[in-house]
Amino acid sequence: MNRKDSLKHFYAEQVEPERVRLMEDLRRTLESRSTELTEEYMEHFREYIKEVALAQEVRTKEKIAYIQYSILRTEVLGGAMNVLVEACDSSWLLDRRPVRAFYSAQWAYECVERMIERLKQTLASYQGAVTAVELEGIRLQQVPLVNRYLVYFIRRCGYLLEDMELHLQMKLEQNFEVRVGEYLDASECVFRLDQRERSIEEIGEELEESNGIAVMYAHFQRLSMVEMECSDLDFRFSRFENIDLKLTDFQRCMLVGTRWRNCEMEGVNFSNSLIYGADFSGCSLQGAVFRGVVGDIGHPEGLVQGPGYDAVNFKNSNLKGADFRGADLRGANFSGANLVDTLWNNANIEGAIFDNAEGRTGLSNTFA
Structure with a gap:
């Protein structure tokens, strides 16, 4: 086979089955480690809103309308999945002074890495037509898929936010949202608190x-x-x-x-x-x-x-x-x-x- 045919075969016979396996790995990870991962997320969130409240106390931040979680592809390429977290005012992505932090979704990155390692084991059979460089692109191609599982996970954690009385812990706009997506790209609402009368x-x-x-x-x-x-x-x-x-x-x-x-x-x-x-x-x-x-x-x-x-x-x-x-x-x-x-x-x-x-x-x- 020429290189074009080899790549076509590689994606059809190796990558697609591994993508299905990745989804099962993500599902199984969230299921088997549910208590642990939820506790870690909630600890992150509690500490983060303390930082937001402190910024409001010293008047470097006004009322919060959005907390935005954004997957960074540069982080994925760098060997991690540190998700950027930004507390923004009503101008949302145009807010010039968001309160920033990171949430580690290393559990998701580890699932992707297991997929990449399995694909590496198949490269020899393609006699150099498929290289390790190709795997970097495949790793990035999984980001939208991982984002779906991150949305699902943080939305489930959002149920625990209902009893936190967030409006008493930091200053919120009447309509407040937690959103998850890729950096400066589409995002999805996973929690909303509407206090409008x-x-x-x-x-x-x-x-x-x-x-x-x-x-x-x-x-x-x-x-x-x-x-x-x-x-x-x-x-x-x-x-x-x-x-x-x-x-x-x-x-x-x-x-x-x-x-x-x-x-x-x-x-x-x-x-x-x-x-x-x-x-x-x-x-x-x-x-x-x-x-x-x-x-x-x-x-x-x-x-x-x-x-x-x-x-x-x-x-x-x-x-x-x-x-x-x-x-x-x-x-x-x-x-x-x-x-x-x-x-x-x-x-x-x-x-x-x-x-x-x-x-x-x-x-x-x-x-x-």
Whole structure:
């Protein structure tokens, strides 16, 4: 083979399988070291916001609107994965005086290095057509993939930020975000704290003006949304906290990764919505309608392109009389939930967890 054919063969037969193996390595690392890595991240975050608060105390920094995590490709080439962290004012990336620090994501870099080392072992069979220089480019090509896992990991850690009362530890703008991405490139919101005092009418106007885009990654709290029409909207990764949602219509919505905390949701209609990774734990969902929802654990249709979705979480929720007919909730967590009089015809709940669920005994063979 000439060099062009050798490179084509190398990428198809060596690099692509190793990329799949890298994703499995990243997943397994986050799973097996979850407690350790989460504790390390939270320690980093606590120390970092102390630095931010100190800068505000000496008046070198005003209110913070963003904390931005940025993967630096120069760091990757240098043999590490130190992620730049910047606390910025409302001008965000244009802030000329961000409070800077680094977060070490060496756990991710080590996974990439294991991939590179395995590829090195195959170079001899290409008789010099593929060199070690090529591997440097391959290492950088994995940065966008690693970023997906970093987004997934820091978003999960973001659940722990909810109880930290961040507004008491540093001065924040009313709308505050933690974001993750590549340096001076696209980034994704992984945590939002919205302290604006808004009426439901103002939120409705905002949704109408933005064609529903405003609800992505949003934070709703202390509202009454009883019987509100919210169908066909994209609420992905939004957080609902202390909200009365009785009889609200969420039909055909994108509810991927949503988090519902201390919400009253009796009679809510979620029919035909996508609820991958949603967390309804501890919520009151009596008589709620989940007909035809899709929210199985892992990767939709088995397509592995990054982190899979967590199981939908109904732990300790009140689901008395809820309707799950035709739902796909494989792997969902119903432990400790009230499942009295729930409907399950044609539901797919393979691998679901029902430990200590009330009403579990005597339900249909769907659970078998």
